[in-house]
Amino acid sequence: MTKLSKVDLVGVGLNATDTVIPLSKYPPRGSKIEYRNATVLPGGQVASTVVACQQWGLRTRYVGKLGDDEAARLHREAFLQAGVEMKLITVAGGASPQSLILVDEEGERTVLCRRDDQLILQPGELEREWIVNARVLHLDGYDTAAATVASRWARDAGIPVIADLDEIYPGVEELLANIDYLIASRDFPCRLMAETDLEEALRRMQRRYGCLLTAATLGEDGVLAWNGKRLHHTPAYHVPVVDTTGAGDIFHAGFIYGLLQDWSLERRLDFACAAAALNCMAVGARGGIKSVEAVENLMATGSRHHATYCARTKTVH
Template identity: 30%
Template sequence: MLKNYDVVAVGSGNIDLIFRVPRLPGNDDKVVGEKIAESPGGTVANSACMMATLGLKVISLSSAGDDRYGESIINDFARHGVETKYIQINPGQSPNMAIIILDDSGEKSLIYAPGNHCEWDQETAFNAIGASKVMYTMPGDLEKYAIQAKYARSQGTKVAVDIEPHIATNKQQMADILNLADIAIFNRDGFIASSKCDPDWPVLHAMRRKYSLSALVVTCGAKGVMAVTEDEEAEHPGFRVPVVDTTGAGDIFNAAFIYSWIHHYPLRSAVEFSCAAAALNIMKLGARGQLGRPEEIERFISSANREV
């Protein structure tokens, strides 16, 4: 099948409700805060918008309701240049919601409330996957992921996955995902939850070889990132910037890494570029607060390196 798109982003958007508080509440506690934003978000959706901003041709394979929330999600995809024709509109579908609580440091706590479950249309999904060079997803539904990833492989479409702690809680689930993946990006907690190991170089190299991955990446929050390919390993401590809101930092990193991989960046450059993209975004409010274009990210890197 002709590859008209660089990436199909498999996963629906959220509505993010963002509150600021002087401190995060504890058990049987109460704080007074303020609602500061209501905006579209969502892990895969944020990455889709970032990849499109970077210049990739991206389609969203997802669903949305026919209410104002669904309209907001679709309109924001379109505003960032994400193709929306494969989004399934379901009357009465309630959106995924995320309540994001920011303290004065800009670090977040998050409550995620999934919307009502909607069936997916296999023919539409296969058309979108077959027309794309890369399928990117957070595989929350392993049965659906397996069907889509196997089809992707049959069509020569590479599979990139984002794995957080709730996605794979044991080695078998991790194996089921990685056996069908080409690129795996974990956050540190997701890596430990699924592999039962701390991320270090021997473990990363062994895992990459075991599952024949093109790239294996572990993001470690403020401690930076580690990544391996067949021929390279690279790490980056992250950029020190004034933090306004860390929401979406991992999503933006993932998008920039996939962009770098598609454009054949050396691994060290890919990791640096991706960290820089995430750093730019956390200096603004919201998961899509400051989506940098390639030239903006490169200028940031040059400026940061001059200051070192």
């Protein structure tokens, strides 16, 4: 048996085939609206993060499940083209995950998802070597039981674990105990901790689960992070937005890239914000992945949204 190569990043989680539909305005309930085109593109939280890191020169591996349909072929081709090592489990007769993404005139997206239960990644389908032969593990927690096993293997091997969570899945508490860098969607911390104050929710998450960092991505308001000592608010960059699909995925890629370069937390968050902003300037979850040089150029020359974190009200303005 050929020994598995060491990679910088292994990702375990969702892939999805996105059908992106631009709309002149978001349709009110009960209405009928015309659309002019629809674009089918590869996406998915972890899959897109892995592809971005590969394009920036990291060695990557993706672990996930696909059906045996046209969508699966699209993903395989995208991974091959990017140079991502694949550990894919194929389900005969299974339907690969699909997303319909409605993008309004301001670039904001609304996602409709379809997932086949046959494609839930099971713990027994993972191989430990896939996980521990990496410098970093990235998870989205959707296949919670499998993600928990992978995170435990990584923790035992001294490998940092990054998580991109937006839903409170059954069993997620056990997974959270093995996360080093928890970077969640805007409302996840408050929902998880039953807390209305985002700052306090981040503090409580960090204390309860022992994470090195807890953070929430805030769209055009940037990111708010707590490292156990102080709060970090990094404003988003001001760019002409075409489509916000995948912004969070590319943010996580930027954070992981910076972590593996041993950058300061401030620089990691800044690079991640800039990478996410550039991705919003094109259609699709991976449409605006730019070079490291382009991201750093935006960091050096770009303007930011006038968002400041208000310590008194604990809100972003």
